[in-house]
Amino acid sequence: PKGRGVWRYASMLPLKNGVSLGEGMTPLVKSNLGENLYIKFEGANPTGSFKDRGMALGVTIAKESGASKVVVASTGNTAASAAAYAARAGLKCYVVLPRGNVARGKLIQAALHGAELVMVSGLFDKALEYVVTYGTKYAYPLNSFNPWRLEGQKTLAFEIYEELGCPDYVIVPVGNAGNISAIWKGFKELGELGLCKKLPKMVGVQAEGAAPLATAWQKGLKTPFFIDEPETVATAIKIGKPINWPKAMAAVRESEGFFTTVSDGEILKAQKLLASKDGVGSEPAGAASVAAALKLKLSGTVVAVVTGHALKDPDVVEINAKEVRNAEELVELLER
Numbered sequence: 528p529k530g531r532g533v534w535r536y537a538s539m540l541p542l543k544n545g546v547s548l549g550e551g552m553t554p555l556v557k558s559n560l561g562e563n564l565y566i567k568f569e570g571a572n573p574t575g576s577f578k579d580r581g582m583a584l585g586v587t588i589a590k591e592s593g594a595s596k597v598v599v600a601s602t603g604n605t606a607a608s609a610a611a612y613a614a615r616a617g618l619k620c621y622v623v624l625p626r627g628n629v630a631r632g633k634l635i636q637a638a639l640h641g642a643e644l645v646m647v648s649g650l651f652d653k654a655l656e657y658v659v660t661y662g663t664k665y666a667y668p669l670n671s672f673n674p675w676r677l678e679g680q681k682t683l684a685f686e687i688y689e690e691l692g693c694p695d696y697v698i699v700p701v702g703n704a705g706n707i708s709a710i711w712k713g714f715k716e717l718g719e720l721g722l723c724k725k726l727p728k729m730v731g732v733q734a735e736g737a738a739p740l741a742t743a744w745q746k747g748l749k750t751p752f753f754i755d756e757p758e759t760v761a762t763a764i765k766i767g768k769p770i771n772w773p774k775a776m777a778a779v780r781e782s783e784g785f786f787t788t789v790s791d792g793e794i795l796k797a798q799k800l801l802a803s804k805d806g807v808g809s810e811p812a813g814a815a816s817v818a819a820a821l822k823l824k825l826s827g828t829v830v831a832v833v834t835g836h837a838l839k840d841p842d843v844v845e846i847n848a849k850e851v852r853n854a855e856e857l858v859e860l861l862e863r
């Protein structure tokens with residue numbers, strides 16, 4: 528592999544070159560929170576989430592297919608990433624978002640990069656329905672049922688392999704369930720090349736109030752019950768009908784992994800610990816994988832994928848006004 532961006536792994540991709548903002552090659556830092564815990568910090572991507580990996584290929588194929596417009600439904604990060612990559616490629620971008628359920632940072636990114644913002648009253652699942660029903664006729668759809676996106680997202684596995692080899696576990700927060708499927712695909716390909724002797728077990732994490740896959744898994748069901756009113760502070764994974772659920776169930780089953788859930792309290796606690804002990808700033812959904820790592824205390828080498836940057840969701844971080852001091856208090860503070 529050589530070069531920057533997802534195209535570094537061109538030999539493993541269906542496309543050999545295309546749109547790039549230098550995505551990928553994100554930090555893999557050893558965590559202070561656990562013995563053999565590593566953090567794959569996807570907040571360091573150009574628009575602050577792992578979505579950039581898939582958008583590099585998705586927007587490239589849209590452009591190459593002659594499309595002038597792309598459309599996505601999103602809880603926010605897909606929209607932010609599609610808007611940036613579409614802008615780079617000179618394509619018009621339409622994003623369909625669940626009104627009142629999109630973290631502010633993602634909203635301003637989509638707007639700033641020039642996307643048309645369309646709000647649905649309902650959640651992500653409603654937004655996706657609109658894109659599938661109306662969007663695909665007029666614009667190239669970039670949601671993660673688009674396999675090109677997952678091809679880009681699988682490069683995360685290649686980067687972990689390059690730096691660490693094959694870990695025992697990879698923990699991934701699961702919403703629409705594309706990312707866990709893509710990462711597993713990447714490791715499977717490394718296995719087929721004889722590079723990974725023992726493939727990692729994939730651990731899918733969902734918020735307790737938005738856990739269709741984890742619930743089905745724990746009940747031993749083959750297909751998930753969809754959830755009409757998913758509830759969690761981690762709005763990025765506030766999804767009740769994961770479109771990629773078959774691929775995600777297969778990834779977890781094939782890898783002999785499992786699904787688990789974490790509470791919003793555990794997510795917010797992990798978000799603070801990750802930031803104050805490891806120096807990694809994550810949005811709530813990204814901290815879900817660390818919350819699971821802390822709870823599960825898995826043996827062997829564990830990689831927690833932190834999927835989005837803290838700046839995406841500033842409103843979720845409380846700053847207690849009483850704790851903010853005035854300048855004249857500085858010396859007294861320092862002397863403590």
Ligand SMILES: Cc1ncc(COP(=O)(O)O)c(/C=C/C(=O)C(=O)O)c1O
Pocket residue numbers: 576600601602603604605606671700701702703704705706707763764810812813834835
């Ligand atoms: C920070 C963050 N962490 C985890 C997920 C879950 O990944 P998938 O299981 O592949 O969906 C998302 C997903 C976001 C969207 O689905 C969207 O942006 O529309 C995310 O933004």
